[in-house]
Amino acid sequence: xxxxxxxxxxxxxxxxxxxxxxxxxxxxxxxxxxxxxxxxxxxxxxxxxxxxxxxxxxxxxxxxxxxxxxxxxxxxxxxxxxxxxxxxxxxxxxxxxxxxxxxxxxxxxxxxxxxxxxxxxxxxxxxxxxxxxxxxxxxxxxxxxxxxxxxxxxxxxxxxxxxxxxxxxxxxxxxxxxxxxxxxxxxxxxxxxxxxxxxxxxxxxxxxxxxxxxxxxxxxxxxxxxxxxxxxxxxxxxxxxxxxxxxxxxxxxxxxxxxxxxxxxxxxxxxxxxxxxxxxxxxxxxxxxxxxxxxxxxxxxxxxxxxxxxxxxxxxxxxxxxxxxxxxxxxxxxxxxxxxxxxxx
Numbered sequence: 001x002x003x004x005x006x007x008x009x010x011x012x013x014x015x016x017x018x019x020x021x022x023x024x025x026x027x028x029x030x031x032x033x034x035x036x037x038x039x040x041x042x043x044x045x046x047x048x049x050x051x052x053x054x055x056x057x058x059x060x061x062x063x064x065x066x067x068x069x070x071x072x073x074x075x076x077x078x079x080x081x082x083x084x085x086x087x088x089x090x091x092x093x094x095x096x097x098x099x100x101x102x103x104x105x106x107x108x109x110x111x112x113x114x115x116x117x118x119x120x121x122x123x124x125x126x127x128x129x130x131x132x133x134x135x136x137x138x139x140x141x142x143x144x145x146x147x148x149x150x151x152x153x154x155x156x157x158x159x160x161x162x163x164x165x166x167x168x169x170x171x172x173x174x175x176x177x178x179x180x181x182x183x184x185x186x187x188x189x190x191x192x193x194x195x196x197x198x199x200x201x202x203x204x205x206x207x208x209x210x211x212x213x214x215x216x217x218x219x220x221x222x223x224x225x226x227x228x229x230x231x232x233x234x235x236x237x238x239x240x241x242x243x244x245x246x247x248x249x250x251x252x253x254x255x256x257x258x259x260x261x262x263x264x265x266x267x268x269x270x271x272x273x274x275x276x277x278x279x280x281x282x283x284x285x286x287x288x289x290x291x292x293x294x295x296x297x298x299x300x301x302x303x304x305x306x307x308x309x310x311x312x313x314x315x316x317x318x319x320x321x322x323x324x325x326x327x328x329x330x331x332x333x334x335x336x337x338x339x340x341x342x343x344x345x
Contacts, residue, residue: 025050025076031185033080034255035073037063039098043220043258046098049211050082053183057082058089059112060202060211061257065101065164073102085110089182091174092116093213094196095124097161099257104166113171117191120198121170126229127162134158140228144319145293145339153308174200187211192246194239195222197230201246208252215242216268218259221275225316226323234327235320236276243269283321284344287331291341294319 024036024045031052036045049060057077063069074084090112092100106112116124126133134155141151176191190201192215202211214222227233247269254268255261262268286292286300298318302311322342325331331342 025080027080028255028261034261035063035076037069037073038066039064040066041098043098045258047255047257047259049255050077050087051182051185052082053185055083055086056183057087058091058182058185059087059106060091061093061099061213062090062102062106064098065105065166070102070105087112090114091202092120093201093211093215093257094199095120095127095165096196096214097164099213100124101165104168107168108166114168115172115174116170117189117198117200118173119193120196120200121173123196123198124165124170127165128167130159130162136228140226141315143338143340144315145295146315150295150308150312154312157309157312190246190249192242194235194242195224197227197233197238199242203246203249203251205250208250210246210249210251210254212246212254213257216246216254216265216272217256218254218262218268220258221272223313223317224320225313226319234323236280236324237327240273240276243272279317280321280324283318284325284330287322287325287342287344289343291334291336291343293339293341294322297322297342 025033027033033050033052035048035050037048038044039046046061046063048063051058051060063073077084087106087110090103090106092103092115094100095116100116103112103114107114137154137158138151141154142148146154174189176189178189180187180189186204186206188203188205190203190210192199192201192213195214199213199215201213201215204210216222222239224235224239226235247266251265253261253263254265282301283297286297295315298311298315301314301318306314322331322333326333326342330345332345334341334343
């Protein structure tokens with residue numbers, strides 16, 4: 001068992017995105033707070049969770065680094081009788097922008113130690129190697145039938161994300177089923193790869209609640225994406241296995257990264273499983289004797305006007321279902337002019 005202490009600190013401020021931020025902080029029970037931070041996306045808020053012991057604070061996820069977010073977080077903590085400078089530990093569920101991008105500020109300004117899984121740290125390190133990542137983005141998505149212009153749009157989004165995340169050092173790497181104590185609080189690290197290869201949840205066994213990050217959400221199925229650096233990663237199979245893992249825990253309440261807490265865990269798991277089976281069948285229905293690229297099939301999945309970024313998400317979703325269908329032996333994958341194509345068997 002470990003106590004959340006030790007290691008290094010360093011950070012470097014990066015650019016701000018101009019957007020008005022209004023945060024909301026509420027005390028769930030004594031010394032346990034939910035902080036909802038505004039985002040300029042369809043998911044309007046992201047949740048961080050704060051625990052207090054004596055005057056020391058432990059934060060789970062940080063929210064999105066948008067203009068004024070850090071100052072508003074500081075103000076809200078002050079209004080709750082807390083001091084942002086007392087945040088000494090930051091545990092990250094994963095390193096997607098909306099969950100980690102203020103970690104560098106906190107590490108620099110408060111001396112907070114950063115805790116995450118090794119796989120999440122590897123994802124984060126890719127944002128610090130833009131030339132390598134951009135080269136891999138071009139190679140990966142060209143293989144799936146995307147044009148150079150479409151890939152350029154992905155790279156623009158990647159550069160935007162890279163600039164939002166404040167630079168930090170990983171102080172401690174988390175291990176599956178490792179237990180931490182923070183004063184009277186005790187929690188267990190649960191590895192839940194799928195939404196991200198390095199995603200983890202935090203289970204408070206004595207309380208029966210789970211800080212779920214983006215692993216399971218109340219109203220939408222979390223986005224699944226390929227790992228462009230690791231072709232052996234099966235996002236859907238891995239994600240469904242991680243759902244099964246939390247379904248075996250004695251969880252009474254789920255505190256998600258987006259949306260309100262909920263209690264019907266097994267019902268929600270069943271809904272998400274059905275969602276993915278339906279979507280996978282929809283992809284299979286579009287594979288026939290004519291060779292099609294991932295881009296071709298994803299374009300057929302679009303039934304209304306959507307943004308370029310949504311088209312990218314749909315392509316990623318299509319790709320992960322094709323990967324599963326190929327592994328199941330119901331479609332074949334071939335290469336034509338260095339582009340992958342799929343046909344029914």
